[in-house]
Amino acid sequence: MSAAIRFDDGAAYAQYMGAWSQLIGAQFLDWLSLPIRLDWLDVGCGNGAFTEQIQARMQPARLAGIDPSTAQLDYARSRPQLEHAILLQGDAMALPFADDRFDVAVMPLVIFFVPDPARGIAEMVRVVRTGGTVCAYAWDMYGGGFPYALLADALREAGYPSPAPPSVATSRPEVLQTLWQAADLTDIELRRFDAQRSFASFDAWWHIATLRSTTRERLAQMDTATRNALQTRLRERLAEFSDPHGQLHLSAHAYAIRGRVL
């Protein structure tokens, strides 16, 4: 079994997670309520799901994104809206930018993947000007906020647990708050955002939910009876979210945090 979550398919990510990210991202941008034409940095921009929302909504003067995954970056670079964005391979813990370069730095659904989150936040503070905004949002992994929590539970019960992000504890709102306070940010605010997404049927959900490569690998390792039992169990558990037409209406939630650089 592979030990880590991999981001190796930007198109699959768009269906599996990007659509969920954008449901939170739209509310998050409303909440930030920042003026247009600022300089933005998207840390862990992935396949550009949220970067595209920044471009569309905030008309940034400059827009940069970094991500370690070439597959994600390839997809982000293929988005017509991002043709002028600077999209670089990089790590949140060593941002490839000079000090005081941006007005806003954001980590959308990323902080729990950063091995040393405090260092990642310190890097965002370093590259953002005084008075600028350092912000993030993260699924509430321990509070049932992850969109695929039921699938993760069923895989674990079947003896095929999914790998956890290396810094999953940062998804707790109180840990986010502590990290932002320790980074010497001011005017810190925390907010919960809920998202609802509909799927045409259980089979449509199953197709999308199992696009992640580590999930596909676990399914391939199972014998047919185990795989069928897992699918049946999930079909039963998701029935409560089904409408009379068989459509599924599912929820997720994330905590967002913002602070201002002193």
Ligand SMILES: C[S@@+](CC[C@H](N)C(=O)[O-])C[C@H]1O[C@@H](n2cnc3c(N)ncnc32)[C@H](O)[C@@H]1O
């Ligand atoms: C769940 S995705 C979020 C992508 C995008 N921000 C979004 O909202 O859809 C997490 C991303 O974090 C990236 N990532 C993982 N480790 C990272 C690190 N140390 N620094 C920056 N990004 C990282 C992954 O490659 C992946 O694209």
